Amino acid sequence: MHYDVIIIGAGPAGSAAASALAREGRSVLVLEKEIHPRHKSCGGGLSARLLPFLDADLKELIEREIRRIVFRLRQKEVSSSSVDPVAYLVMRPRFDAYLVEKARKAGAEIRENAPMRDWCEIPDGVEVHHRAGRDTASFLIGADGATSRVARKLHPLWKKHLAFAVEAEAPMRSREETVWIDLAVPRGYGWIFPKTSGAAIGIADFKSKVEKPQGLYRDFLKRHPLLSDEGSIAPNGATIPIYRRASPPLAQGRVLLVGDAGGLVDPLFGEGIFYAIRSGQLAAQAVVAALTGGDGVRSYDRAVRTAFYPDFETAGRMAKWIYAFPGLFLEAIRRHPGAMDLYLGVLRGERSYGQFWREVQWAFLQKWIPFKNTAG
Ligand SMILES: Cc1cc2nc3c(=O)[nH]c(=O)nc-3n(C[C@H](O)[C@H](O)[C@H](O)COP(=O)(O)OP(=O)(O)OC[C@H]3O[C@@H](n4cnc5c(N)ncnc54)[C@H](O)[C@@H]3O)c2cc1C
Secondary structure (H helix, E strand, O other): OEEEEEOOOOOOOHHHHHHHHOOOOOOEEEEEOOOOOOOOOOOOEEEHHHHHHHHHOOOHHEEEEEEEEEEEEEEEEEEEEOOOOOOOEHHHHHHHHHHHHHHHOOOEEEEEOOEEEEEEEOOOOEEEOOOOEEEEEEEEEOOOOOOHHHHHHHOOOOOOOEEEEEEEEEEOOOOOOOEEEEEOOOEEEEHHHHEEEEEEEEEEEEEOOOHHHHHHHHHHHHHOOOOOOOOHHHHHEEEEEEEOOOOOOOEOOOEEEEEHHHOOOOOOOOOOHHHHHHHHHHHHHHHHHHHOOHHHHHHHHHHHHHOOHHHOOOOOOOOHHHHHHHHHHHHHHHHHHHHHHHHHHHHHHHHHHHHHHHHHHHHHHHHOOOOOOOOO
């Protein structure tokens, strides 16, 4: 059968694209290899800035609203609080299944247990091979995650930078609306995201493969006073395709890459859900424009470069500094709590990373450089 668009993968990126396209009256087929609700290694942290783009009532899905972040290095802690929530914590199986259902209700055809096997370009479109046969479409959206087959075929020489993470759910002795970020993990961080029962816990190495990841994870569990390794389940390993400069075009010919498939993950804390959903929506807009006579889908690549890459560049510079000198970072935010307040504004969507960084630099300059009034 022929569709306007075939989407590979029904994670947040694929579902967001499918909903947006179906609402525009486009015929959409989504192929998902698993059956929802399915497991996805993830902390389930949604920054509050995502809410205006979700067009959904998330009340039932939210496990915790987060108003406080604590940065921790060995025994030292520095915290920052916000009156309004800075993040919402969800369970990924439920959250993703909800987004899939929304796309289905909007009119998208979702086929689960239907892995894509291969795809190729044909005149004026693409042909997709899957378990049950083949279908064609005018456009293909690769939303198939960190190890995307669509991306590998589109850009065979592209080496994504894969950070390595280990995560699990564990019991927790707290019901606080607080997220903990532990900077004692070499070249990365550990996180504790409290949920309704227990917490999502993990460690990520942003440089390379973690050596002895299970050991690092157990150490992390032991050193935090609110955690216990009794009853915790065995952790899973997973990769996070964090942004690196010189990514190839995310729209080429009739193929677009969204979310993790496009390497759209913030290099500071590995936030990917916001960018997955936004890139899915931006890709849908570009495809609708192209189907109605626009100049192809390259506008999607331009939109991503404008909307996300400046943030990623700033976040990448911050990550280099913070993970190389975590002690200095903790001391800096202890002495200058205003900087953390500004950062919470990024999570609430009040400023971009770029604005945040400029404001922080300006505040430091004003404090440390003795300006002279030369007038008169
Ligand atoms: C340990 C860990 C913790 C994280 N914590 C957070 C967090 O707290 N907050 C945050 O914002 N981000 C977090 N991230 C990142 C976040 O999980 C991803 O950025 C996000 O899931 C990307 O969404 P996506 O839709 O692009 O890909 P995915 O969610 O990976 O969805 C891809 C879908 O494609 C399907 N698929 C794959 N191949 C095929 C195929 N051949 N055919 C059909 N279907 C296919 C998969 O089954 C899957 O359902 C974390 C990542 C990890 C690994």
